[in-house]
C-alpha cells in the first residue's frame with residue numbers, strides 16, 4: 292500500500308479513498324497480522340482477516356442464541372415488604388408503551404434487541420456463501436452496508452451500563468436479584484465485541500465484489 | 503506532506519466502503535451508497551439536526567425524567583435532579599457517570615459539532631489532526647448519552663410494587679432520547695473529509 296503519485300494512469304478499481312480525509316491509496320491484499328493506515332490521518336483502512344469469516348458466522352450464531360435467551364428469561368427481579376416484581380428485557384422496552392411515549396418503547400426495543408439481531412443476521416447472510424467459496428447472495432451488498440450503518444444504533448453495551456446505574460438507584464428502595472437474561476446479555480456484549488474485531492470491512496467488500 | 507486526494511484526481515471516494523468512482527457517478531457500484539462530493543452542502547444537514555437536538559434538549563432538562571411514588575409521597579426528578587439525588591446518597595461515581603452522560607456529553611457535543619462546522623475551511627491544510635480527533639471523539643462518545651433513557655426504562659419496568667413503590671417515566675425521557683438521536687444524526691452528517699480541504703478549496707467547491 293503506497294501513496295499514489297502519478298495521477299495520469301490511475302485505475303479507480305485499484306484505489307481506496309480514506310473515508311475520513313479523502314487521501315488516495317493503492318489497495319492491496321496484505322499479509323495477516325499487518326494493517327494499513329491512511330498516510331495522512333492514520334485511520335485504519337485495511338485489516339486483513341482473510342480466514343475470519345467462519346469466526347464471525349459462529350459468533351453471530353452465538354449472539355443470536357444469547358439474545359433469544361435474554362428476551363425470554365427474566366432480566367431483573369425486585370422485592371420489598373413482601374411484594375415482588377420481575378421484568379424481562381421486553382418488559383423494559385414496554386415501560387414506555389403507555390400513551391404518547393409509545394414510540395420510545397419501539398426505539399428502545401430496536402436499540403437493544405432488533406438492531407443487534409439484524410446485524411447478526413446480516414453478517415451471517417453476507418458471509419455464509421463467501422466462507423463456502425460461493426458468490427455472494429442477492430442484495431448482500433445492500434444488507435452488509437445497512438448492517439454497518441446500523442452499528443452506532445446498536446446499544447447493548449450502553450444498556451448494560453444503564454442497568455448498573457438503575458441497580459444503584461434502587462438499592463435503597465428494594466432488594467434486586469439478577470436473572471439469567473442479565474448474564475446472557477453480558478455475555479452477548481463480549482461476543483459482539485469479539486465478533487466486531489473479526490470483521491474486516493475492506494476484505495468483505497472486496498469478496499462481495501469479486502464473487 | 504502533499505497528499506493526492508480522490509477529489510484532486512477527479513474521482514469521488516465512497517465514504518462507506520472506500521471504493522473510488524469517476525466524478526459523474528451518483529451511487530457506489532459496489533455497496534450502493536450515495537456518493538457525496540467533498541463540499542459544504544452537507545453542512546446544512548449538520549446544522550438542521552444540531553438545531554433539532556438543541557430544541558429537544560431544553561425541555562429534556564425542565565420536565566421530569568422520573569416520577570417516583572413511595573409510601574412517603576411522590577417525587578419528580580429531572581435529569582440533573584437525578585444526578586444530585588445519587589450524589590446525596592453518596593454514590594459519587596454513579597452520580598458522575600449520569601451527570602457526564604446526560605449533561606457534559608450533550609453540551610460538549612453541541613459545542614464541538616458547532617465548532618467543527620464553523621471551522622471548516624479555516625483549518626490549515628496540514629492542521630487537520632486535532633479536528634479529526636475531536637470529530638472521532640464526538641462520534642464515539644455521543645451514543646453514551648442514551649444511558650439515562652435506559653435507566654428510566656429499567657426503573658419504570660421494574661419498580662411496580664403497587665403502593666409500596668412505583669416509578670413511571672416522565673416526558674423528559676422522550677425529548678432527551680430525541681435530542682440524543684438528533685445530535686447523533688448531526689455528527690453523522692458531518693463529512694470529516696472537509697477538515698482537510700484548506701480554505702480556498704472549500705469555498706470554491
Ligand SMILES: [Zn+2]
Nearest residue numbers: 309312329332
Ligand atoms: Zn485519511
Ligand SMILES: [Zn+2]
Nearest residue numbers: 516519530533
Ligand atoms: Zn461504496
